[in-house]
Amino acid sequence: MSAENRAQETRGQGDKETRRGTPTMSEANGTMNIATRDDVAAWLDGLSRDLTLIAPKAVEDRVLYRPVAGSAEIAFDFGKADLPAKEYFLPSTHVLFSVEKDKEGLRVEEPSLEEGRVLFGLRPCDARALRVLDALFLKEPVDPYYAERRERTTLIGLACREMGEECFCTSLGLAPDDASDVDLMLTEVGGGRQEEGKGYAVQVVTAKGEAILGNLRLREIAGALPEPAVREKTPVLEAEAWSRYFDHAFWARLADRCLSCRLCTYVCPTCRCFDVRDYETPNRGVERLQAWDSCMAENYRRIAGGHDPRPTKAQRLRNRFYCKFCYYPQDFGPIACVGCGRCIARCPVNVDVVEVLQNVATL
Amino acid sequence: MATDFEPQIVGFLCRWCSYPGADLAGTSRITYPPSLRVIRVPCSGRVDPLFVLKAFQDGADGVMVLGCHPGDCHYVEGNYYTRRRYALMHRLLEYVGLEQERLFVEWISAAEGRRFAETVTAFTAQVRELGPWGREGKDGREGREGREGRKEGGNGGGRRREVS
Amino acid sequence: MIDKIRAKARELLESGQVHCFIGYEEGTRGKVRPAFIYEPQDADRLIWDERCTYNLVTYLHQFQSAPNPRPGGVRETPPPVGILVKPCDSRSLNVLFHEEQVEREGVYVVGLTCQGVKVNGQPQARCQRCAERVPLVYDLVLGGVPKTVGREDYADVVKLEGLSPGERLAFWTKEFDRCIRCYACRQACPACYCFECVAEQLDPPWMGIAIDLPQKQFFHVMRAYHLAGRCSGCNACEEACPMGIPLSLLNRKIAREVEALFGYKAGQDAQTPPPLATFKKEEELSL
Numbered sequence A: 001m002s003a004e005n006r007a008q009e010t011r012g013q014g015d016k017e018t019r020r021g022t023p024t025m026s027e028a029n030g031t032m033n034i035a036t037r038d039d040v041a042a043w044l045d046g047l048s049r050d051l052t053l054i055a056p057k058a059v060e061d062r063v064l065y066r067p068v069a070g071s072a073e074i075a076f077d078f079g080k081a082d083l084p085a086k087e088y089f090l091p092s093t094h095v096l097f098s099v100e101k102d103k104e105g106l107r108v109e110e111p112s113l114e115e116g117r118v119l120f121g122l123r124p125c126d127a128r129a130l131r132v133l134d135a136l137f138l139k140e141p142v143d144p145y146y147a148e149r150r151e152r153t154t155l156i157g158l159a160c161r162e163m164g165e166e167c168f169c170t171s172l173g174l175a176p177d178d179a180s181d182v183d184l185m186l187t188e189v190g191g192g193r194q195e196e197g198k199g200y201a202v203q204v205v206t207a208k209g210e211a212i213l214g215n216l217r218l219r220e221i222a223g224a225l226p227e228p229a230v231r232e233k234t235p236v237l238e239a240e241a242w243s244r245y246f247d248h249a250f251w252a253r254l255a256d257r258c259l260s261c262r263l264c265t266y267v268c269p270t271c272r273c274f275d276v277r278d279y280e281t282p283n284r285g286v287e288r289l290q291a292w293d294s295c296m297a298e299n300y301r302r303i304a305g306g307h308d309p310r311p312t313k314a315q316r317l318r319n320r321f322y323c324k325f326c327y328y329p330q331d332f333g334p335i336a337c338v339g340c341g342r343c344i345a346r347c348p349v350n351v352d353v354v355e356v357l358q359n360v361a362t363l
Numbered sequence B: 001m002a003t004d005f006e007p008q009i010v011g012f013l014c015r016w017c018s019y020p021g022a023d024l025a026g027t028s029r030i031t032y033p034p035s036l037r038v039i040r041v042p043c044s045g046r047v048d049p050l051f052v053l054k055a056f057q058d059g060a061d062g063v064m065v066l067g068c069h070p071g072d073c074h075y076v077e078g079n080y081y082t083r084r085r086y087a088l089m090h091r092l093l094e095y096v097g098l099e100q101e102r103l104f105v106e107w108i109s110a111a112e113g114r115r116f117a118e119t120v121t122a123f124t125a126q127v128r129e130l131g132p133w134g135r136e137g138k139d140g141r142e143g144r145e146g147r148e149g150r151k152e153g154g155n156g157g158g159r160r161r162e163v164s
Numbered sequence C: 001m002i003d004k005i006r007a008k009a010r011e012l013l014e015s016g017q018v019h020c021f022i023g024y025e026e027g028t029r030g031k032v033r034p035a036f037i038y039e040p041q042d043a044d045r046l047i048w049d050e051r052c053t054y055n056l057v058t059y060l061h062q063f064q065s066a067p068n069p070r071p072g073g074v075r076e077t078p079p080p081v082g083i084l085v086k087p088c089d090s091r092s093l094n095v096l097f098h099e100e101q102v103e104r105e106g107v108y109v110v111g112l113t114c115q116g117v118k119v120n121g122q123p124q125a126r127c128q129r130c131a132e133r134v135p136l137v138y139d140l141v142l143g144g145v146p147k148t149v150g151r152e153d154y155a156d157v158v159k160l161e162g163l164s165p166g167e168r169l170a171f172w173t174k175e176f177d178r179c180i181r182c183y184a185c186r187q188a189c190p191a192c193y194c195f196e197c198v199a200e201q202l203d204p205p206w207m208g209i210a211i212d213l214p215q216k217q218f219f220h221v222m223r224a225y226h227l228a229g230r231c232s233g234c235n236a237c238e239e240a241c242p243m244g245i246p247l248s249l250l251n252r253k254i255a256r257e258v259e260a261l262f263g264y265k266a267g268q269d270a271q272t273p274p275p276l277a278t279f280k281k282e283e284e285l286s287l
Helices: A003-011 A037-050 A124-137 A144-151 A207-213 A239-245 A250-255 A263-267 A313-332 A342-346 A353-361 B018-027 B049-057 B078-095 B113-130 C002-014 C040-045 C056-064 C087-098 C125-129 C155-161 C165-178 C184-188 C213-226 C236-240 C247-262
Strands: A031-036 A052-059 A062-068 A093-102 A105-109 A117-122 A153-158 A184-189 A199-204 A219-222 A274-280 A286-292 B009-014 B036-041 B062-067 B103-107 C020-026 C032-037 C081-085 C107-112 C140-142
Touching: A031 A037, A037 A052, A037 A117, A037 A199, A117 A124, A124 A144, A124 A153, A124 A313, A144 A153, A153 A207, A184 A207, A199 A207, A239 A313, A250 A313, A250 A353, A263 A342, A313 A353, A342 A353, B009 B018, B009 B113, B018 B036, B018 B062, B018 B113, B049 B062, B049 B078, B049 C213, B062 B078, B062 B113, B078 B103, B078 C213, B078 C247, B103 B113, C002 C020, C002 C040, C002 C081, C002 C107, C002 C140, C020 C040, C020 C056, C032 C040, C032 C056, C056 C081, C056 C087, C081 C087, C087 C107, C155 C247, C165 C213, C184 C236, C213 C247, C236 C247
Parallel strands: A052 A117, A117 A153, A153 A184, B009 B036, B009 B062, B062 B103, C020 C081, C081 C107, C107 C140
Antiparallel strands: A031 A199, A031 A219, A052 A062, A093 A105, A093 A286, A184 A199, A274 A286, C020 C032
């Protein structure tokens, strides 16, 4: 199957930017399919027997997507995971291949996923981020490691009831309940018609999602999916317009307080730069490692000979915004930002992408 | 506690005192366990505490830093700095969970061949008692599921040297 | 007090005594952020309240550290800056002066007395431990006479020391596991000013590029060791960390040992020889 077909398959239907899940089972006739939380938990437990289940888990005072042994470890009531699920598709460190030498000669080992995976609780912004990464990694030449992870992972989305403090997904054409990028979409519905505890409305978006639905108990009830609470939008300049402001003094002033700490790129669901290096293994073999890198690092763009086209913080910070809002859309299609707001929440010196967008719109 | 494993010990020996001391042990045919890997440095003051850290990361189960007796340093002051640095590093490593018995700093002169051998023998036995460091699950790598698709192959992950 | 700060900044900029004044300003979403005032009329952006937790001394690395000149070249003198410091920040400033990273004459220090700061409305534990309420170095000091003084008792460090090695290893493994090796702690730290950090050196490859537990352990222990006798306890590292790793537990352990072994506290002045750059011939240090 070519990369394009594969990408289409995981996309759902059509290419509209904001839409709910395909109304294969529900909305068309004003009904929803509801599963109770206990049933969802039991269903996930069943899935975890054959597949690796990755779900939001409480780790100290953070919530992170982690492999869990069962539904008991899942933090069902979470807002937004502190780190995106990107690491399960573009791991922070992984071995591309290793070459070992033994009596018979050289042996090349290419690690691959041992079993399929289910990612539960993916918010629409994080799901859209995968789509953004697809535009690069699934474009010819296809990154086989990424492609394998995408293909062997089924995405169960969890719609947001409201936009968070730092969220601005709607400014980028997303919606907090956008189901276009997952295989199954769950939406929390509370009270009223529930007999036992909390429940989720379940929408099937792709055939891949349908395939794992299995024996999840669903009840059809009348009603519509709740509308999420949204926030005011921020204007986002089109990609072509950004080139006007490249030399503006605004970037240097903004970068004064930047620490070049690279935190923003690591918590970002769409940032994807990586480094590849070879290391020796204890048995005198070689393994090739791929690890996250960051354009905010001081020596990121330094090349052999010592020349560095982006030696100053201002250039690097400007590049970060241009990469997301200008270069990536021009090269690959989508804007490389999904409005999750993690960089806003975590930047120690308040470099706020929403503020930057607002400023750029008025430069 | 595996008592049948052979510990890997890295020893930083200074060129003027402890290394000749080791030589003397050799020429006197005094035996000591072969698990010691010696790295000769000009002075124990050359031994950056980061070497010790790196040795542990790369698979050492124990590390020795052996220098001249204070007052006898060939470079006059080197081992005074060593003393301060390792007093601090020892306590820091202990604090993050590395048993203090795994790092051994001692002064051994060029004439103390027997003492060298005895020291190494005692230290090796001590480390053997403590067990391996950083391999079978001690560094928390067991069950680090986020790394699926990566064969462990006996390598905890830190033991690498850049090739390219 | 804010009027005095603004007035001083304005005066310094107008007279050309400084090229830039570094202070705090109102950010987005109720946050406070570092401000860089270049024009006298912008001095009104400066604010000062208990949300101003950030250690601004780290910015002197870029404003004051002139790049190394080419062989035979002359080292440029960087333009003078003005800076606002709290007592904890002033300790970091002393460290930079002491280590000759920043010229004393190149910095106009406006010191502020401080009764403690808050992060998200929470009073900071480090403020309760801070023994200084008046900055240790300043050209001008503003603020009232402080009423209370904190005391460092290292209670949480001692508690961790009391655990068994296995328990401590488990604790730190759990903490380091969460680390994403983003270096926010290092970048926020005023004492971390190396042009090329050991962690990023590829030749020789100290750590390598992997973001695995061994590398993270190495980085944090290495950084803590490099801060021995230099860490002022400003907590910028812990505040910057996106994963909430308790770095102060590590750095203060070293500070405690340095104090116990060598009787030295970081940043008290810019003259006392640092503990690891000196020695005593006769000293008993159990190894």
